Amino acid sequence: MENKQGPIAGIDYPRTFKEFDSFFADEASCRAYIFRLRWANGYQCLKCSSNAPPWITSRGYIHCRECGSEISITARTIFESTRNPLKTWFLAMWLVTSQKDGASALGLQRVLGLGSYQTAWAWLHKLRHAMVRSGRARLSGHVEVDETYIGGTKRGGKRGRGASKKNIVAIAIEVHFPKGFGRVRMRRIADVSGASLIPFVCDFVEPGAVILTDGWCGYNDLPKHGYIHNKTVLSNTGDPAHVAMPGVHRISALLKRWLLSTHQGSVSAKHLDYYLDEYTFRFNRRTSRSRGLLFYRLMEQAVVTVPTSYRNIVDVNHNI
Numbered sequence: 001m002e003n004k005q006g007p008i009a010g011i012d013y014p015r016t017f018k019e020f021d022s023f024f025a026d027e028a029s030c031r032a033y034i035f036r037l038r039w040a041n042g043y044q045c046l047k048c049s050s051n052a053p054p055w056i057t058s059r060g061y062i063h064c065r066e067c068g069s070e071i072s073i074t075a076r077t078i079f080e081s082t083r084n085p086l087k088t089w090f091l092a093m094w095l096v097t098s099q100k101d102g103a104s105a106l107g108l109q110r111v112l113g114l115g116s117y118q119t120a121w122a123w124l125h126k127l128r129h130a131m132v133r134s135g136r137a138r139l140s141g142h143v144e145v146d147e148t149y150i151g152g153t154k155r156g157g158k159r160g161r162g163a164s165k166k167n168i169v170a171i172a173i174e175v176h177f178p179k180g181f182g183r184v185r186m187r188r189i190a191d192v193s194g195a196s197l198i199p200f201v202c203d204f205v206e207p208g209a210v211i212l213t214d215g216w217c218g219y220n221d222l223p224k225h226g227y228i229h230n231k232t233v234l235s236n237t238g239d240p241a242h243v244a245m246p247g248v249h250r251i252s253a254l255l256k257r258w259l260l261s262t263h264q265g266s267v268s269a270k271h272l273d274y275y276l277d278e279y280t281f282r283f284n285r286r287t288s289r290s291r292g293l294l295f296y297r298l299m300e301q302a303v304v305t306v307p308t309s310y311r312n313i314v315d316v317n318h319n320i
């Protein structure tokens with residue numbers, strides 16, 4: 001389905017809410033859409049690997065002509081075992097992607113008429129879980145790396161590092177010349193030691209990249225890991241941090257504003273990672289031609305993302 005030009009607006013994804021409504025008139029059309037995206041490169045039976053086009057039963061099961069096995073179209077997607085209509089899920093995804101700043105759990109619960117706040121909250125987290133798949137390719141070129149502090153009430157210590165009761169978030173962003181920014185990656189880290197910062201860079205940035213940091217010693221070992229380290233010692237230049245690290249400074253400010261406005265700052269430490277994933281997904285697709293394309297990208301990832309249970313979401317810290 002996806003050719004060199006990429007997905008086509010109005011054909012592969014809806015452009016407006018009116019089109020959304022006609023794309024997904026009933027459950028069967030929602031299931032057909034999942035099938036189409038999930039097996040965009042041709043169907044293959046999960047059990048016997050047959051490529052024979054399957055029957056689709058009226059209950060939404062895929063019936064293999066070769067081995068006779070039946071699986072739900074939604075098996076092994078984030079929609080697996082949902083008790084809600086797929087259309088409600090699709091609508092949640094439309095709301096999350098069509099609004100510039102996304103949706104809050106309370107907003108989603110109200111608009112969709114979901115039974116509880118917990119359900120809306122769990123849905124949003126499942127969607128964020130799907131969004132993180134977008135972040136697989138590592139950054140390259142010139143990349144600014146720095147940390148920022150989210151939440152808490154205390155002011156930071158010396159140069160903001162070593163502050164207590166705040167979440168430390170490492171941020172890496174591609175810097176374009178003469179101006180502009182590329183993709184971003186973020187992760188909550190336990191502290192600002194090299195043991196936390198170096199693995200963050202190794203996980204998210206291609207070796208050979210030029211890493212721009214301030215003078216913090218936590219970054220000193222970058223050359224040992226194959227990076228070109230370009231250190232700007234702030235006390236030498238006299239520049240405030242936002243001049244030396246404009247990309248990270250901008251992301252940090254936008255992220256904090258988003259957490260405070262859309263989510264009223266009510267983000268607990270152990271769930272912050274999910275919000276970072278959503279913010280990263282949005283930022284890295286900020287140049288998408290339309291909001292419908294964002295919906296399509298999220299749907300693409302939702303159909304290949306193994307579902308997480310509510311328990312998992314509530315209990316697990318997914319990075320540290």
Ligand SMILES: [Zn+2]
Pocket residue numbers: 045046047048049050064065066067068069
């Ligand atoms: Zn089969």
